[in-house]
Amino acid sequence: MNNPILTLTDLKKGYNHGKPNEVRVLQGATLSVQAGEVVALVAPSGAGKSTLLHIAGLLDTADTGTVAIRGEDMTNLNDRRRTAIRRNDVGFIYQFHHLLPEFSALENITLPQMANGVRDQDARDRAMMLLETVGVAHRAAHRPAELSGGEQQRVAFCRALANDPVLLLADEPTGNLDPATSDKVFDALMALVRSTGLAAVIATHNLELAARMDRAVRLVDGQLVDGAA
Numbered sequence: 444m445n446n447p448i449l450t451l452t453d454l455k456k457g458y459n460h461g462k463p464n465e466v467r468v469l470q471g472a473t474l475s476v477q478a479g480e481v482v483a484l485v486a487p488s489g490a491g492k493s494t495l496l497h498i499a500g501l502l503d504t505a506d507t508g509t510v511a512i513r514g515e516d517m518t519n520l521n522d523r524r525r526t527a528i529r530r531n532d533v534g535f536i537y538q539f540h541h542l543l544p545e546f547s548a549l550e551n552i553t554l555p556q557m558a559n560g561v562r563d564q565d566a567r568d569r570a571m572m573l574l575e576t577v578g579v580a581h582r583a584a585h586r587p588a589e590l591s592g593g594e595q596q597r598v599a600f601c602r603a604l605a606n607d608p609v610l611l612l613a614d615e616p617t618g619n620l621d622p623a624t625s626d627k628v629f630d631a632l633m634a635l636v637r638s639t640g641l642a643a644v645i646a647t648h649n650l651e652l653a654a655r656m657d658r659a660v661r662l663v664d665g666q667l668v669d670g671a672a
């Protein structure tokens with residue numbers, strides 16, 4: 444198997460350069476994730492998981508090093524192409540759902556598709572298919588405030604996959620939920636990921652969840668090493 448979807452090479456990133464409180468977060472992080480592979484990203488709080496995921500998802504840039512998606516180097520892309528890749532090829536899930544409160548669950552998943560020119564009925568069909576995969580189809584017409592925390596997060600998973608990305612990045616996607624709900628919601632996320640065959644990097648503090656992914660990497664002193672512990 445050699446079909447890398449995400450390749451991070453020697454990423455370095457710091458904050459407050461040259462100041463006495465300079466923080467060096469990434470210090471040569473390297474990772475390759477294949478199509479269909481789900482990688483757990485494990486690290487203590489403050490180690491740089493969000494920084495790494497934001498750079499991989501083109502929400503931020505590294506000081507040095509490269510990000511390639513499907514083999515294409517993202518370093519020197521113009522803003523327009525970068526935005527297009529971020530919108531079409533990358534799905535991002537945050538710890539908190541960030542759903543639009545005034546729209547229904549279904550609409551939260553159809554809107555990103557319609558922004559991409561998908562016809563209304565096709566967008567609705569895809570949204571329902573995704574909601575069925577995570578077991579929330581019966582709540583399609585409800586607004587986020589009418590859903591439980593676990594349901595909200597499952598809708599956010601569907602929204603991240605709305606435009607059929609090749610890469611999914613998730614930053615503590617179940618970190619805001621109680622342990623029993625977290626387990627169930629994680630099952631839903633894995634069902635969704637496995638149904639699409641995309642590449643995924645899922646940050647978690649939870650070693651039991653990490654063990655259920657294909658492999659784990661951890662951030663140690665700004666570098667990625669194999670294994671959860």
Ligand SMILES: Nc1ncnc2c1ncn2[C@@H]1O[C@H](COP(=O)(O)OP(=O)(O)OP(=O)(O)O)[C@@H](O)[C@H]1O
Nearest residue numbers: 458459466468486487488489490491492493494495
């Ligand atoms: N914009 C910024 N300016 C200065 N320092 C920052 C900035 N963003 C992050 N940092 C610092 O960089 C380090 C890594 O932050 P990051 O959010 O990537 O960690 P994390 O592993 O995701 O942590 P957590 O699990 O708590 O979310 C932290 O020490 C943080 O204080």
